[in-house]
Structure formats: structure tokens, C-alpha cells
Amino acid sequence: MSAAPSLDHFLDFGITENEWRTVLAEATAFGADDADLYFEHSTATSVGLSDGIVNRAHTSVDLGVGIRVVVGDQVGYAYTEELTLKAMLEAARIAREIARGQGGAAPVPFGVRATHGSDFYPVARHWSDVDVGERVPLVRAWEEAAFTKDARIDKVQVQLADADKYILIVRADGQVIADYRPMTRAGVSCVLVDGDRREAGGYNVAGRSGLDWYTPERQARLVSESVRRASDLLRSGPAPAGEMPVVLAAGSSGILLHEAIGHGMEADFNRKGISIFADRIDSKIAPSEVTIVDDGTLPGARGAINMDDEGNATEKTTLVENGVLRTFLHDRISARHYGVDPTGSGRRESFRHPVLPRMRCTYMENGPHDPGAIISSVERGIYCETFSNGQVAIGAGDFAFFVRQGYLIENGKLTEPIKDVNLIGNGPEVLAAIEMVGNDLEIDEGGWTCGKDGQSVPVSQGMPTVKVGKLSVGGGAR
Amino acid sequence: MSHTTPEDLLALAHSVEKRARELGASEAAVSVSVGSHTTVQRREGKVERATAATTRGLGVSVLVDGRYSSHSTSDLRPEALDRFLDQAVAATRYLEPDPYRGQADGDLCGRGTTDETLDLLDPNLAAHSAEDRGSAAEAIENKLAELGDDNVISAGVYVADGSGTTARVMSNGFADVSRGGWFARGGEMTLSEPGGKRPEASAYYSARHLADLPDSDFIAEEVVRRAAERVGSRSVDSGTYPMILANRATGRILGVLGAPLSGGALHQGRSCLKDKLGEKIGSSKLTLHDDPWRARGLASRPFDGDGLVSKPRTIIDAGVLKQYYIGVYHGRKLDVAPTTGGRSNWIIPPGERSAFEMAKDLPKAIWVDGFMGGNSNSVTGDFSFGIRGKLLEYGEPVQNLSEMNVGGNLLGLLERLAEVGNDPWTYSSMVTPTLVFDDVQFSGL
Numbered sequence: 001m002s003a004a005p006s007l008d009h010f011l012d013f014g015i016t017e018n019e020w021r022t023v024l025a026e027a028t029a030f031g032a033d034d035a036d037l038y039f040e041h042s043t044a045t046s047v048g049l050s051d052g053i054v055n056r057a058h059t060s061v062d063l064g065v066g067i068r069v070v071v072g073d074q075v076g077y078a079y080t081e082e083l084t085l086k087a088m089l090e091a092a093r094i095a096r097e098i099a100r101g102q103g104g105a106a107p108v109p110f111g112v113r114a115t116h117g118s119d120f121y122p123v124a125r126h127w128s129d130v131d132v133g134e135r136v137p138l139v140r141a142w143e144e145a146a147f148t149k150d151a152r153i154d155k156v157q158v159q160l161a162d163a164d165k166y167i168l169i170v171r172a173d174g175q176v177i178a179d180y181r182p183m184t185r186a187g188v189s190c191v192l193v194d195g196d197r198r199e200a201g202g203y204n205v206a207g208r209s210g211l212d213w214y215t216p217e218r219q220a221r222l223v224s225e226s227v228r229r230a231s232d233l234l235r236s237g238p239a240p241a242g243e244m245p246v247v248l249a250a251g252s253s254g255i256l257l258h259e260a261i262g263h264g265m266e267a268d269f270n271r272k273g274i275s276i277f278a279d280r281i282d283s284k285i286a287p288s289e290v291t292i293v294d295d296g297t298l299p300g301a302r303g304a305i306n307m308d309d310e311g312n313a314t315e316k317t318t319l320v321e322n323g324v325l326r327t328f329l330h331d332r333i334s335a336r337h338y339g340v341d342p343t344g345s346g347r348r349e350s351f352r353h354p355v356l357p358r359m360r361c362t363y364m365e366n367g368p369h370d371p372g373a374i375i376s377s378v379e380r381g382i383y384c385e386t387f388s389n390g391q392v393a394i395g396a397g398d399f400a401f402f403v404r405q406g407y408l409i410e411n412g413k414l415t416e417p418i419k420d421v422n423l424i425g426n427g428p429e430v431l432a433a434i435e436m437v438g439n440d441l442e443i444d445e446g447g448w449t450c451g452k453d454g455q456s457v458p459v460s461q462g463m464p465t466v467k468v469g470k471l472s473v474g475g476g477a478r
Numbered sequence: 479m480s481h482t483t484p485e486d487l488l489a490l491a492h493s494v495e496k497r498a499r500e501l502g503a504s505e506a507a508v509s510v511s512v513g514s515h516t517t518v519q520r521r522e523g524k525v526e527r528a529t530a531a532t533t534r535g536l537g538v539s540v541l542v543d544g545r546y547s548s549h550s551t552s553d554l555r556p557e558a559l560d561r562f563l564d565q566a567v568a569a570t571r572y573l574e575p576d577p578y579r580g581q582a583d584g585d586l587c588g589r590g591t592t593d594e595t596l597d598l599l600d601p602n603l604a605a606h607s608a609e610d611r612g613s614a615a616e617a618i619e620n621k622l623a624e625l626g627d628d629n630v631i632s633a634g635v636y637v638a639d640g641s642g643t644t645a646r647v648m649s650n651g652f653a654d655v656s657r658g659g660w661f662a663r664g665g666e667m668t669l670s671e672p673g674g675k676r677p678e679a680s681a682y683y684s685a686r687h688l689a690d691l692p693d694s695d696f697i698a699e700e701v702v703r704r705a706a707e708r709v710g711s712r713s714v715d716s717g718t719y720p721m722i723l724a725n726r727a728t729g730r731i732l733g734v735l736g737a738p739l740s741g742g743a744l745h746q747g748r749s750c751l752k753d754k755l756g757e758k759i760g761s762s763k764l765t766l767h768d769d770p771w772r773a774r775g776l777a778s779r780p781f782d783g784d785g786l787v788s789k790p791r792t793i794i795d796a797g798v799l800k801q802y803y804i805g806v807y808h809g810r811k812l813d814v815a816p817t818t819g820g821r822s823n824w825i826i827p828p829g830e831r832s833a834f835e836m837a838k839d840l841p842k843a844i845w846v847d848g849f850m851g852g853n854s855n856s857v858t859g860d861f862s863f864g865i866r867g868k869l870l871e872y873g874e875p876v877q878n879l880s881e882m883n884v885g886g887n888l889l890g891l892l893e894r895l896a897e898v899g900n901d902p903w904t905y906s907s908m909v910t911p912t913l914v915f916d917d918v919q920f921s922g923l
Contacts, residue, residue: 045569047573050746051811053574053575053576054573054574055545055546055573055574055576055579056546056547056548056573056576057547057548057569057570057572057573058547058548058549058550059547059549059550059565059566059569060549060550060551061550061551061552061553061558061562062551062552063551063552063553064552073526074524074525074526074527075526075527075528076527076528076529077527077528077529077530078529078530078531079531080531080532081533081534081535081552081553081554082534082554091531094530097528097608098525098528131569131572132569132572132573133572136572136573136574154747155746155747155748157746191746191747191748191857193747198747198857198858199855199857199858200747200748200855200856200857238860239862241716241883241885241919241921242716242921242922242923243922243923259851272521272632272668273631273632273668273676274631274632274668274676274678275676276674276675276676278676352531352533354527354529388853389851389853390851391850391851391864393677393678393850394676394678395631395668395669395675395676395677395678396675396676396677396678396708396711396880397675397676398850398864398880398881399850399851400850400851400852400864400883401851402851402852402853402862419855419860420853420854420855420858420860420861420862421862421883421885422851422852422853422862422863422864422883422885424850424851424864424881424882424883425881426675426881428674472713472881472882472883472921472922472923473883473921474852474862474863474864474882474883474884474885474921475862475885475921476885476886476919476921
């Protein structure tokens with residue numbers, strides 16, 4: 001297993017304790033309620049196959065430091081990709097402008113503290129120790145396996161991407177914390193042709209894991225799911241239109257939670273009063289069988305974090321407990337505003353971005369129902385199985401998610417496959433309209449990415465089979 | 479960083495290109511960029527967030543023994559750059575040869591127009607100060623406060639600008655520098671509504687030159703007007719309605735065209751526009767130009783990502799598809815001459831009438847001025863998007879709309895383009911007027 005994340009990683013870049021102290025002192029010279037330096041060094045590799053050739057690779061190196069100065073809920077932020085003392089001091093002077101004349105707290109002298117205690121993503125080898133040559137046979141094998149699955153395959157594309165990210169956070173309260181974060185994502189995409197019909201389908205898997213995460217079972221599933229999805233699309237028809245009952249399959253249906261409630265629970269929106277959930281803590285918003293959590297502690301999950309991006313320990317945060325709204329997702333700014341502990345939800349895309357409260361892995365806990373019974377309870381509706389993307393309006397609560405594939409439900413049975421339809425609803429109304437929760441929770445293994453304020457962070461999501469009484473389905477006339 | 483002038487950037491790019499060849503690359507293409515940007519956000523009478531940075535980066539693509547790879551780094555320390563190039567070339571050797579890779583003939587590469595014509599860098603940008611940004615943000619905020627009523631929960635303002643310089647050097651002899659700047663301003667507002675919903679709206683504008691942005695009062699008025707249009711929104715009956723697609727919102731629908739027009743999608747069998755060159759794919763009212771030479775255009779450029787000379791093109795002429803987007807690599811794979819690998823400014827020439835004049839002829843129509851989620855399928859052209867807008871009767875608003883979707887097939891939709899307005903939106907790279915489509919499928923209740 002890998003060594004614990006080391007405070008020493010940035011010594012190679014000339015960043016010693018002397019640099020931390022000098023730069024942080026400059027950043028907090030006007031006082032500050034909070035301040036931090038966020039050093040990041042990331043290396044990433046992707047290898048791709050098209051037309052039968054492992055024909056491209058991309059590698060990247062990202063290095064820099066973000067400097068944040070906080071006064072109340074005001075943030076000054078600057079970053080530089082040049083880790084010289086001169087460039088860092090210049091950035092510190094820009095970031096601290098927010099504090100000029102505000103009389104914030106004086107900086108606390110710090111001692112070097114230990115790293116966090118968690119290790120939710122141990123890997124045998126860091127990705128930077130894996131040659132491109134070790135990735136090539138995997139990519140090639142997945143393509144070859146795909147072609148054996150279905151004679152109608154016209155094209156196959158494969159990609160394997162991975163990254164090592166080293167971070168070091170130096171905080172004005174004296175904490176110095178490091179983390180190492182691996183990430184990998186593999187995708188297989190197929191184009192199938194049948195007569196004059198043509199469809200592209202794909203599947204991907206992602207996690208904070210190393211090379212050995214690609215077990216024979218996972219590799220087989222990556223390929224077979226990709227072909228199955230493209231094949232199902234070929235026989236899918238258009239979705240119906242209008243309001244109707246919707247059954248969400250276990251797994252990636254967690255996208256509904258992400259959009260319908262997750263974003264609305266991010267405390268920055270609530271602090272400003274602009275979320276529809278802003279004044280609903282401790283009120284009943286869903287039936288009692290609904291419990292929704294946001295969890296940073298699932299080992300190897302894409303949304304797992306040992307600590308958040310301001311050095312707070314991560315946790316499993318209960319957003320909704322037996323139908324009652326419980327806790328917002330906090331960063332340090334909102335935690336201070338509400339007088340609560342941070343929930344370990346302060347995240348950022350990279351050193352180029354200030355911290356925001358964000359989701360990690362959002363899912364609904366199991367309920368009492370058998371999934372088969374949920375489907376058979378619907379006379380006419382749709383069953384949603386795979387998804388591509390979603391969006392939410394935080395204040396109005398309106399949200400949407402795009403269903404790539406699903407089925408009609410007619411008289412309690414899955415019938416015709418359907419595809420490519422947007423579903424739209426209102427968060428609180430849809431949560432209140434949840435009628436049945438299944439006992440088959442599944443955390444999706446796909447490579448989900450959440451966007452907010454121009455920042456992308458990796459997330460996971462999960463769901464048991466769930467029935468919603470009414471959602472607006474954006475299909476055509478049938 | 480030490481490399482700040484265009485000459486310094488070019489010199490670094492030349493040295494990296496040379497070093498890549500010394501390490502065994504048969505050819506290399508190198509881009510070196512520097513830039514800076516500053517953002518100020520205000521809310522509740524104070525600065526909410528102020529962000530600034532100077533940035534730098536280097537990208538290189540190499541061909542080694544017929545094998546292709548690309549690489550990027552922000553670590554430009556000389557010793558790190560040497561190691562980075564060593565590893566880049568070494569990694570490439572593990573791949574398989576791709577006979578279609580390779581740079582374009584040097585004769586095809588170069589500059590299509592001058593920096594003077596493009597006018598992408600406002601001479602006033604360098605002197606634009608923190609005080610200028612602060613007073614611009616305060617002016618918008620003050621106007622929002624003046625216009626807002628008791629229902630305003632919160633209002634925010636965004637003011638930003640930035641600039642960048644990129645030097646590009648290729649082994650085929652291409653070497654040039656592109657520069658540009660931008661300004662962006664906008665605001666957002668959240669209102670309270672009986673029942674607990676907090677409808678929100680925003681209005682953002684960007685331009686190459688500060689003088690091309692609307693003034694503070696106009697921005698604030700648009701934010702307030704758009705927020706008021708979200709109050710009391712609901713869905714109406716599913717059915718077919720004429721769609722009036724607001725000039726600022728066309729990007730999401732026209733964007734569906736982007737993927738199937740690309741050489742990659744054509745070659746991979748993922749395009750609903752395959753074999754349609756020269757065919758009618760839309761109404762004769764539809765003409766679409768790609769203009770990389772548009773003065774102060776947000777996507778204007780002297781050359782494209784392959785180094786190819788930029789030039790204006792007509793993509794769709796009176797409904798007939800005239801061009802695909804084909805870069806050098808996919809041109810070789812498809813055995814056709816390359817055009818350009820990606821779009822620049824999209825221009826739909828304006829028509830005669832205003833949005834209101836077009837709307838008042840229609841007994842009932844859905845005005846769409848924003849979207850909520852949704853996606854499209856480039857293989858089939860099918861799309862389904864959530865919408866924000868309002869129901870109009872003879873041009874008069876009768877109901878603000880939400881929780882509705884618009885769906886259909888791209889080709890069917892383009893055929894039903896009925897009229898093009900006279901009001902091109904100039905604050906994006908999609909410079910398009912308001913568009914009216916007949917018989918569009920909306921789903922709601």
C-alpha cells in the first residue's frame with residue numbers, strides 16, 4: 001500500500017516551511033477570519049483507441065498554489081502557477097486586498113500538525129509509476145472483446161484516463177494537511193448499425209483507485225454494458241409526453257437527488273437565502289421512508305475524499321432523515337455563519353478556484369419495497385435506467401435530468417424501450433411525491449462530474465429503485 | 479513569469495519544438511500561453527468574492543515513429559520542462575502508429591487576416607483598474623437596488639475581464655502569435671413568491687471591447703425584467719406550438735448542430751448529417767455563416783487549431799448544407815480536403831422584423847429564452863430540452879412557463895424555421911437573431 005500522504009511532496013518544488021510561513025504571513029497582514037494556501041501538483045494520463053489503433057495519448061502536469069483570504073463571508077482569491085517566493089507573495093498581496101481596512105482577526109502562529117487520519121483510497125502503485133505501455137494492452141483488449149459481443153458493431157472507441165493529485169493545505173489556524181488523490185476512469189463506446197438504424201452507446205467506470213481496480217469482472221462489465229446499451233438503443237422508440245408516474249432504477253438514478261435536493265442543500269446558497277430549502281431545516285419534506293445522505297467516506301468511490309479542500313475531515317452527512325430535512329453541506333465560511341461544524345464539503349476543482357460547498361457521493365438509503373413490486377404498482381408510466389446529465393434552478397427548485405434509456409411501463413410491466421428524453425420537475429414537489437423506496441440501493445460506478453460556478457468536481461451518486469408519483473416527461477406525442 | 483513578451487513566448491515555443499525533434503519526434507506543434515484575469519462579485523452592498531491570477535501554460539503534440547500524442551503543463555521551470563519533454567516522447571513510443579496523423583502542408587497554414595482587422599484586444603484593457611471594476615459593479619448593484627421591490631431576496635453582480643497571448647510554432651514552418659482580451663458583466667436576482675419558491679434569473683454580457691458592453695442601467699434592468707418573468711411560472715398543456723426562440727437563447731438549439739457537423743462524428747458514424755452535403759437540411763430561411771474574421775468577435779481567430787489559415791465560410795445556405803467542420807486529421811481519414819476543425823463565430827443574417835412584430839401575428843406561441851437541462855443525440859438528431867419562457871397570445875404574455883420540455887429532431891426543426899428576426903445577439907460567438915419555428919412539440923401537463 002502507498003505511504004501516507006506526505007507533507008514533503010512539495011519540497012521537490014522548493015516549497016519548505018519557510019515559504020509557507022512567509023506567504024501566509026503576507027496574505028494575513030491585514031488580518032483575516034480565515035486564510036489558506038492550497039498547493040497542488042497533478043499529473044494525468046489518458047490513452048485512447050479509435051479504428052482499431054491505440055492511436056493517441058495525452059499527458060498533463062498541473063502545478064500551482066491558490067491563496068485565499070476570508071473576512072466574514074467575503075473571499076479574496078489569487079493563484080499562481082509559478083511557485084517562486086516572488087510570485088507567491090504577489091498573489092498573497094492580491095488576495096489580501098479583500099481584508100484591507102476591515103480589521104479582521106490577527107493571524108495565529110502555527111505549528112506543523114499531522115495529516116488527516118483517513119485513507120479511503122489506498123492504492124498499490126501511484127499512476128505515475130505505471131508506464132503508458134501497461135495501459136495499452138487493457139485498451140486494446142476491451143476493443144477486441146467488444147467486437148466479439150455483437151456482429152452489428154460498426155465502430156468502437158476506448159479511453160483509459162487516470163491521475164495522481166497531491167495537495168498540501170496550510171491554514172491560518174495552524175493546521176498543515178496533505179492528501180494524495182488517485183483517480184481513474186475508463187470508457188467504452190460503440191456504434192451499432194442495423195439496417196438503416198444507427199446508435200451510439202457507451203458505459204464508463206470511475207473511482208479513486210489504482211490499476212488493480214480493473215478486475216476481470218469490472219473489465220468484462222465495462223465492455224458488455226457498453227454493447228448492451230448501444231444494442232438496446234437500436235430498438236428503442238421515442239418517449240411519451242406529459243406528466244406521469246416515473247420509476248427510477250437503482251444506481252445512477254441518484255442524479256435525481258443530486259439535482260432535486262443536493263445542490264439546494266449546499267450552504268452557500270442557503271446563507272444567501274437563495275435556495276428553496278433555505279428555511280426548511282427540521283421540516284418534513286418527503287415521506288418517512290426517504291433518507292438521503294451525502295457521503296465522502298465510501299472507499300474508492302469517485303466522490304470519496306480523505307479531507308475536503310480546506311483540510312476538514314470528511315464525513316457521511318445526513319441531508320434528509322426519515323423525510324425530515326436535517327443538515328446543509330458546509331464549508332468553513334458557511335459553518336462559521338451558521339455556528340456549526342463544517343461537514344467536510346468544501347471542495348474546489350483545482351488551485352485555480354476558491355472553495356465552495358459541494359456534494360461528494362449523494363444517495364438514498366434503502367427503503368422497504370421489493371423493486372419488482374414497485375414496477376408492478378404502475379399502470380402507465382416510464383422506467384428510467386441510464387442518464388447523461390442534469391441541471392437545477394436553486395431558488396425556484398426546478399430541476400431536470402436527461403434519460404438516455406428506459407422503458408415504458410404498461411399495466412405493471414416493462415414493455416417498449418425508450419430513449420433520449422428530458423425529465424423535469426420541482427425539487428420539493430418531487431421529493432414529496434416519492435411513493436415507494438426499494439431495498440436495492442446501488443452506488444453507481446460511473447464517472448460523474450458536477451459543475452457549479454464554473455468549477456467541475458468528481459462526484460458519485462446512488463439510489464435504490466424509487467417510484468415518483470408524477471414527473472413531466474419531455475417526449476413526443478405517441 | 480520571465481516569458482512575457484510575444485517574442486519571448488515564440489522563442490520558448492521554438493526551443494521546445496526543436497528539443498522535441500532532438501529527442502526523436504519527426505514533428506512537433508507547440509503552444510505557449512500567458513494570460514491574466516480578474517473577477518469581482520458583489521452582493522448585499524459589499525464585495526462577495528474577488529479573484530485574480532496571472533496564468534501560463536505550454537502544450538505540445540508530437541509525432542514519434544508515426545505515433546501521436548499531446549501533452550500540457552503549467553510547470554515551466556527549465557529542468558521540469560526538459561523532464562516533461564523526455565517523458566512525453568518516451569510515452570509516445572508505447573502507442574501504435576497512426577498513418578493519418580501529421581501536420582498540414584506548411585502552405586495551408588498561416589494567418590488569414592491581420593490583428594488590426596480582428597481588433598480582439600481593447601487598448602483600454604491594460605489600464606482597466608480595480609477601481610474601474612469596483613465602480614462598474616457598484617453601479618449595477620445600485621441600479622438593481624433602485625429597481626428591486628420588497629420581493630427581492632438577494633441580488634448579485636459580476637464584473638470580470640482578462641487577456642491572453644499564445645505563441646504557436648509547428649515543425650511545418652508555422653510560427654505566429656495570437657492575442658485577445660475580453661470583458662464580462664452581469665447580474666442575478668432571486669425573488670420571493672407565495673408558496674415558498676424563490677425564482678431567480680440572471681443576465682450576462684461579454685465583449686472584446688469595453689465600449690461594446692451595455693451600460694450598467696441596461697444590465698440591471700434586464701436582470702430585473704428577467705426575474706419578474708420567472709414569477710408564478712408553471713407548465714401548460716402538452717402540444718405543438720410555434721416556438722419563438724429568443725436571440726440570446728439560440729445557442730442551445732443551434733449547438734445541437736455542432737457535433738454532427740464535425741469530421742470526427744462523420745468518420746465515426748455518429749452524425750445525423752452524414753452524406754447530406756449539398757442537400758437541403760432546413761428551411762430556405764436558414765442561412766448560417768462561420769466567420770472567424772468578425773471584428774471583435776468572441777470566437778474570431780487568425781488561424782485555427784491546426785494552424786490552418788482562417789477564412790469565412792457558409793455552412794448552410796438557404797437551407798442547403800454547404801460545409802462540414804473537418805480538421806487535418808479527419809480530412810485524411812475521410813479522404814477529403816480539410817476545412818477547419820472547429821467553429822468560430824456563427825452568424826445568422828438578420829431578417830426584417832422585430833421579435834414582437836413576429837410574435838403578434840401568432841394567436842398562441844411559446845417564447846423560449848432559456849433552458850433547463852436536456853441533451854441531444856448526434857447520431858439521430860433527436861433532442862429534448864427543458865425550457866424557461868412564457869406563453870404568448872398575439873405577442874402578449876399570458877403565462878410564465880417552467881417545468882416544460884421541448885423535443886423533436888434537429889432536421890425536422892430546421893425545416894420548420896418560419897422567420898428570422900432583425901435583432902442579432904452580439905454578446906456571444908453565436909450572433910443570431912430571434913428565430914420563429916412552426917409546430918414544435920412541447921410537453922408539460
